[in-house]
Amino acid sequence: MRLPLVIQDRSFNKDGSLHYSAVPLLDATGEQAVVNGKPVFTSYPEFFGNTITVNGKVWPYLDVEPRKYRFRLLNGSDSRFYNMWLELAGGGSIPANAVGLIGNEGGLLPTMVSVARSDDSGLLLSPGERADLIIDFSKFAAGAILTVRNDAATPYPNGDDVASNTTGRIMQFRINKPLSGTDTSQMPMNPKAAVRPAGWDTPSRTATFDLQETDEFDRFVYSPETGTALPRLMLRVNGRSFADPLDPQEFHSLDAIEDWILINSTVDMHPMHIHLVHFEVLEKGTISADDYAAATALSMPTVSGIGLQPNVDELGRPVTPGSENPYTVHASELGWKETVRVPPGSDTGLRVGYVKVRAKFDRVGTYMWHCHILAHEEHEMMRPFTVAP
Ligand SMILES: [Cu+2]
Structure with missing residues (x-):
């Protein structure tokens, strides 16, 4: 069944x-x-x-x-x-x-x-x-x-x-239903190992995207809970909204194998969904807020020199890879993924979360990637990318 x-x-x-x-x-x-x-x-x-x-x-x-x-x-x-x-x-x-x-x-x-x-x-x-x-x-x-x-x-x-x-x-x-026939099926203990394309171990480029929660200062929403008007929340990627022009990182050469580092400085976990490709989740962990601040600005096109620390939680403590801790890649994420849970930053602001994925961009066209919290997507946490020869 x-x-x-x-x-x-x-x-x-x-x-x-x-x-x-x-x-x-x-x-x-x-x-x-x-x-x-x-x-x-x-x-x-x-x-x-x-x-x-x-x-x-x-x-x-x-x-x-x-x-x-x-x-x-x-x-x-x-x-x-x-x-x-x-x-x-x-x-x-x-x-x-x-x-x-x-x-x-x-x-x-x-x-x-x-x-x-x-x-x-x-x-x-x-x-x-x-x-x-x-x-x-x-x-x-x-x-x-x-x-x-x-x-x-x-x-x-x-x-x-x-x-x-x-x-x-x-x-x-x-x-409460009677058995309609003998169940001869087995639990598959090792369903299928990933078959990776040629060149998988040598990605040609690393793109870095910063997931941000910011406020709009010319649009406000009335909050019935507090009786006050608050700036409307705007979620952006590298300071860009959905309709902003493509950043150079958002152009991909056909058949390129690339790494994407998704950084999350917010307190929410964002399930980021990339159209077109299946990807492998390589790392999760944190970045110190100092390294992050030194390397970024809201309008940044790229981040370099940041101290990624895989399998380190929101306080910088090592966590066991494969454990239930959201700051490590879980065994359930080892297959080919389309959506990856990006760990949040700490509420003390000491560290921000990140995830690193690898994908092959093997079809020409313009595709979307976005947070799969649909209300986040509708508040601009969505970007296009283009694959071209
Ligand atoms: Cu989100």
Whole structure:
């Protein structure tokens, strides 16, 4: 059995229609902006719904047989991350070999990753990320009920809003169907090693992109919470908005193999999605804020001489590669990726996060790359790049 599961958070109005928050957009004089005679509203730079839907249904359940099922998960939420795990009704532990991650966006993983439990190994999915997952329901008693839970903080990872009784529940599996035939399938322990193109170990160039959260000072939003007007948040890449001209780093020679370093000085984790290419995630870690400040300015085209330190957390402490710490590359990120979670800077400002990826740009054209928090993308955290002979 192979089933797609599209996970999204939604809010609803009393009549059942979808609710999406919007606030008046104010101009520099404090009056609501008007375009073509109509008052302008703007969205928040993040949206979090208060219910969870799977394939369009709120908190659904699936009746299953006591056999292996293969699921293709997509986090299709606007802004919400999920750290998912299974909870057995009535208590009891989940066997580590009952839940195996075998692939992500670009294909299969070199080694299956157990993502069974909340304590040390949930399945973390940011908006835009996909997971190829096998659950073996034969490891549980007939009649068992498994709830897919979530305990990711919102905004991730530094937000105060820890998943609640509502957003902490995603769906259920109820093992109450008879076995329709013998399950002869095996859990694939080593699904597929990456096959890298020729020249992979000698990239021709390193491009550096700085993810920024800045304020607009001629556009304001009214905040109902505080009763005050605040500058509208603008997210930029190297100081550029979506419609700004291409930076030399955003031109790629056809078939070039290049590294991209994505730097994150904000407190949010940004799931950056690059169109066209599948890439390999090489490093995650931090940069000291002093090195970063010395090498950058808001309008910088490139950064050089910065002290990258892989597998170092927001306080400069070493972290174990492959661990759950967001400042290292996790085993679930070892396949071909399309979206990579870029770790945040520290809230003390001592260090900023970074990730380094490698890709081959093998098709001519102009493509997009953007934060897959859709509200960030719509607040300008999106850029084009061009591949040409
Ligand atoms: Cu973002």
